[in-house]
Amino acid sequence: MKLTILIHCKDQTGIIYAVTDFLFQKGGNVVYLDQHVDKEAVVFFMRLQVEFPNGFSNAEFEAEFETLLAQPYEMKWSCHLEGVRPQMAIFVSKYNHCLYDLLSRHRSGELEVDIPFILSNHTDLAYIAAKFEIPFHHVPISKETREKAEEIQLELLKNSQIDFIVLARYMQIVSSTVIDQYPSKIINIHHSFLPAFAGAKPYHAAFKRGVKIIGATSHYVTEALDAGPIIEQDVLPVSHTHSIKDFIAKGRDLEKIVLSRAVKLHVERKTMVYNNKTVIFM
Amino acid sequence: MKLTILIHCKDQTGIIYAVTDFLFQKGGNVVYLDQHVDKEAVVFFMRLQVEFPNGFSNAEFEAEFETLLAQPYEMKWSCHLEGVRPQMAIFVSKYNHCLYDLLSRHRSGELEVDIPFILSNHTDLAYIAAKFEIPFHHVPISKETREKAEEIQLELLKNSQIDFIVLARYMQIVSSTVIDQYPSKIINIHHSFLPAFAGAKPYHAAFKRGVKIIGATSHYVTEALDAGPIIEQDVLPVSHTHSIKDFIAKGRDLEKIVLSRAVKLHVERKTMVYNNKTVIFM
Amino acid sequence: MKLTILIHCKDQTGIIYAVTDFLFQKGGNVVYLDQHVDKEAVVFFMRLQVEFPNGFSNAEFEAEFETLLAQPYEMKWSCHLEGVRPQMAIFVSKYNHCLYDLLSRHRSGELEVDIPFILSNHTDLAYIAAKFEIPFHHVPISKETREKAEEIQLELLKNSQIDFIVLARYMQIVSSTVIDQYPSKIINIHHSFLPAFAGAKPYHAAFKRGVKIIGATSHYVTEALDAGPIIEQDVLPVSHTHSIKDFIAKGRDLEKIVLSRAVKLHVERKTMVYNNKTVIFM
């Protein structure tokens, strides 16, 4: 029985001792501990993994943690039992490279999630969902139907008890209706090195500006477009010999790798969000 | 006798043949040729190195090149005899890392330039100039004295027949008075991955945004702040564990390497500027 | 009508002029030219793209090129008409990540080849071939049957007029019987930064050595194991926190990207081999 615990709270004297003492009293053996203090924001972050060789009651543990630690220290915290697979929905539009990448990782056992469905505003990628035998929902979206479409999305998400959503080059803006239900639980890939080239057509903008490096950024979706907490970024060199088409082709490799890394970090409970930034544990 | 020739003009049929034919007629042997066509802008760029085993008159060559090639094809071009060392001025303020880096490269023979002087609006780095036995000019600058200071700068530049200027973390804005005299001949280092975080305090801005990669950018100075043609960029990964102070320390390594690479490319006549972008030959 | 021409020969005075002059006489317009001289080996390499706006006879062109250029200059050369798709065979074993990556790129139009078949010594990946509707040949191999298996392979290759072979984590050694038929035409991916960790289990060896960076290398297959001409390499940082399993997972991303880049360079005729090294044109 292995438990991953994530904690953040105001930085205070004695927290590490208080938590390790509590776990010791409960018969837990800390097998991993990483912590971080944001000295500017005076916030403490900790991620622990704890084994309980002599049995463990989840309900009792959570209740006592809440009373004895979380309340006195005003912690925000969560804990996750090993082996519980998160339910992940994938939203796509017409580009297939990120979808292929996620599904082939899933198939090879690298991504320990269930994928109850793939959703798209187009039908172009239905054939990939079919290849991988994953249900595909076509929810078209337009200015007029946006509200209705989001209702359908929310219902699908709820019915499948989705834990988090991956926007794998889903070219639509997700509104607060959905974001509010999935705070820090919608992962997007943007095809630029944010904050450079936010918004539409970043490769065109990068080409015009004559940059020598292009990038991709995976971030949690917030209401501010392309401005949510960054999870992962990576870059590739380019030169004057590359056309916009070359940027796009090279960028595909970045996008799929960066998105998959971010999804893995999220699935392994290695991300914490604070002040529109992320703490990424190793 | 080796000549480096840089050419750009509207893309036209038969240019490569016309140039190589002309050089052949003049007894030249092309030992290097690289060319590039910007298909969007329909502009042709070429860099050649030519050896003349049977003697060579520079004046005659330039006159004929102008008449037989440059005028018919409406070329902009320049040619550079091997062994002529460019005169490079360095402008600094208080930070020493880029200056040390340039001077130690110069001393070890890596940078084939002369450095007639170092100029600064402060006296902090005069001791380094003294260590390396290079004249140091202190030209203080303030809102009121800016105009007068720039006059002094221009006079110093003119007296030493300076070919190009390196701003090695010179924290002052260079005005059009100086830029107009040195178009595409002033090289700046900006401590961010442009166009992200242009302007003041880029490391603070990068920290606040929570980026996972920081960068540095070397570019030719134009009147638009931090918006000139990019010569070279590089990046380093950062994480939540790094403070602003860490960003600054890591950034110093980026800045000095990126600036020195850009200076070398310029000195070796490997850069061409067009449409606020650069072509960088290999 | 666009032609790509690759040339290499002993470095001699006047070659660039000779070639461009010949092309001009044939009515060709050089739209791209890149050349390289290996000064140690005194060998000249050139890649050109030429358009023939006024018609073009391939047979006549090749005959005259041979007589007027190739023979006098003792060139090795090849030329390739735009639009002719190479026939690419993929050999795999049990790992699926490189195969998925190649096939999804092929499907999205990024790889301009035909894939007549996938061959494996196991049946594990037959389902992927089926998903992508590509013929799958199961050719088991063992010490005893190696010779017979290679005969079957050669027959399959011949029947499909295969131009080149990609070993997408094919865990078998390819013998000279096959290599001799496909010199510089078999592309392998090795999961280390060669020449470090050649041979079996490179991630285990890298872990034991405690390296801080892992790599992958794509190279042409020669008889010397993992010692052929390197086409492309890339690396990723690792740390003490990563297990061998982590190395393997991270390595998969490297392998598929590096292999695909190498395949693309080969397909676009951007590689030339000399002295067990490659020249890679941009």
Added chain:
Amino acid sequence: MKLTILIHCKDQTGIIYAVTDFLFQKGGNVVYLDQHVDKEAVVFFMRLQVEFPNGFSNAEFEAEFETLLAQPYEMKWSCHLEGVRPQMAIFVSKYNHCLYDLLSRHRSGELEVDIPFILSNHTDLAYIAAKFEIPFHHVPISKETREKAEEIQLELLKNSQIDFIVLARYMQIVSSTVIDQYPSKIINIHHSFLPAFAGAKPYHAAFKRGVKIIGATSHYVTEALDAGPIIEQDVLPVSHTHSIKDFIAKGRDLEKIVLSRAVKLHVERKTMVYNNKTVIFM
């Protein structure tokens, strides 16, 4: 009063709790804790920073730590009071780039060490020592005088109470006489991506092999040549266009950056050595 503590021992249940409990009892406040378990070797590593707001006796602390923690858990451990500057000797030969880099970092306050002297088997770099006003010892070395020279070295090291040695492109082999006095305390920079190209002339070997990436490696010196625990590595892309001279010039930038990073990690007590590998804390 801030203390950095480094611990390693066999992995056992309850260590984190035992240590944090002990520190709590001593009035210490843990402000940083990072730990690592090497699951293969079953070894536990921990780095802590502890503040003692209510006073602190170093002798008493060390005695109790030894009795109550180190002995029962069979720990190897060390502790370091903030503000104690390590004494660092630099050994050089004829190349100046690493020396310039270290000294300019030292001068700008980035490296918090004292540098009692620079030692060389040549006098070429004495002028740099003079520029930076650091004593310079010339200790020539030859096959016949090696033993005597090492005696002189050891005496110089002892007289200046040197804590660790940086070999900044010192081209001599350091024998066990010196290594035994400075186990895991001599930092070397090797100009290749180890374990590839160990030994002499790595850039020549890399050029011959046709690699597409070159590297540099900083490691602790052990008796096995270029085979000690790796602290830091970095790489740069190269291509067929680069000569050996280019490799060497590019490599200089790698060498100085990689060496300086390794020295900083060592100075900040972020490195631990085990099984000929390093644990590098963040």
